Amino acid sequence: MFTELERNIAAIRLPRWGRVMMAKGPVPWLVVDDDGTPVHPILRYLTNFVASSASPTSVRSYAYALLRWWRWLRAVDVPWDKATSAEVRDLVLWMSQADKLRTTPRTESTVTAGTVNPVTGKKHLGDRYEPRTVRHSNAVIRAFYEYWIDDVQQGPLINPVPLDRRHRGRRPHAHHNPLEPVRPEGRIRYNPKLPKRRPRALPDERWNDVFGGLRSNRDRALLSLGVSCAARASELLGMNGVDLDWGDQLVRVIRKGTGAEQWLPASPESFIWLRLYLADLGGVLDPNTPVWWTLRRRDHGNGLRHHPMSYEALRAVWRRVNALLGTNWTMHDLRHTASLRMARDESLSMQDVQVILGHAHLATTADIYTVEDEAQVIRRVQQHLTERESHARQPPPPLTTGYNTDDWNVLFGREPQ
CATH class of the missing domain: 1.10.443.10 (Intergrase catalytic core)
Incomplete structure (x- = not known):
């Protein structure tokens, strides 16, 4: 009943099956098998994608995401039109711990891969799949199955990339900010969270x-x-x-x-x-x-x-x-x-x-x-800490003994001397 839970995710290796190739014609990039024959379900989707005014770079990125999905289905031995959310979930788990397939080995970048550059403060690209890549993969797969289910109305019966719809009882976009874009109701269930990245300017x-x-x-x-x-x-x-x-x-x-x-x-x-x-x-x-x-x-x-x-x-x-x-x-x-x-x-x-x-x-x-300049914030906080430390080192004011003469004069009504 729960056979999909028994997959050893860490042991799965994607086969080097098929490739993405540039083509002449309406579809600038194709996914082909080992014999060089275009994969028909992907070709049909990409043709519709191009007709929707998609740019060649978008077609290329979608083709690579679908090639990875096809390789994954071959690795787990599941036909493309029989895939369920379990296959998508396991792909997300696999991508979170697997190294990316590389056509050529790293050379000089082997030492710096995945590390933070000490001069720029930016992270070098690593060998693992980034959260944005996982989210892009989920979005492409969901769009691919939406086309076959809603537009073609044949092939798969369900979309294997489910939405995680919370608060089902509320009206969609009831509290939508008019200054922000309207987003689809519900997020993709297996999307990893993205850390908020601050834009970096060159000093x-x-x-x-x-x-x-x-x-x-x-x-x-x-x-x-x-x-x-x-x-x-x-x-x-x-x-x-x-x-x-x-x-x-x-x-x-x-x-x-x-x-x-x-x-x-x-x-x-x-x-x-x-x-x-x-x-x-x-x-x-x-x-x-x-x-x-x-x-x-x-x-x-x-x-x-x-x-x-x-x-x-x-x-x-x-x-x-x-x-x-x-x-x-x-x-x-x-x-x-x-x-x-x-x-x-x-x-x-x-x-x-x-x-x-x-x-x-x-x-x-x-x-x-609209973010504060991080360098200026650091300088202000450093100045704050320095002033606190300097104030703490100052000796306390000396304690005075006896009574103040002016206070006595006020108390007894004497004229000031």
């Missing part, structure tokens, strides 16, 4: 160290834009020549998620580095070509030529800088840095910061960036 001296460690005008221009306009890495890399407004010093980006176009102000310094970078390219930038290009020419079958800069190339820039400084900064830290600088500027409102960041809800911006 000015750390930013100077990073900037001084860059090797090219291209990298200086790209990072200067990131720390001034708070755009995401993918938004900056997607810019074309037509997206630069030299007169008003604006850059146009395509917002992640919504796909909306938005002009953002950038610093004069970043446009100076942009001009120097374009001069290094040795030509006029075509309005319809990408702004960012590789510095070295490579032959991909059509002769030596420069290629548009990819996200992996940007990560290589940060790897070189971090190796030089002994840090683990990322491009997203520049977005936090720019956001916190704007949020702490009294001349800017929180609505101004929300617009620049592209957040759909003001509560999201306020919840993340």
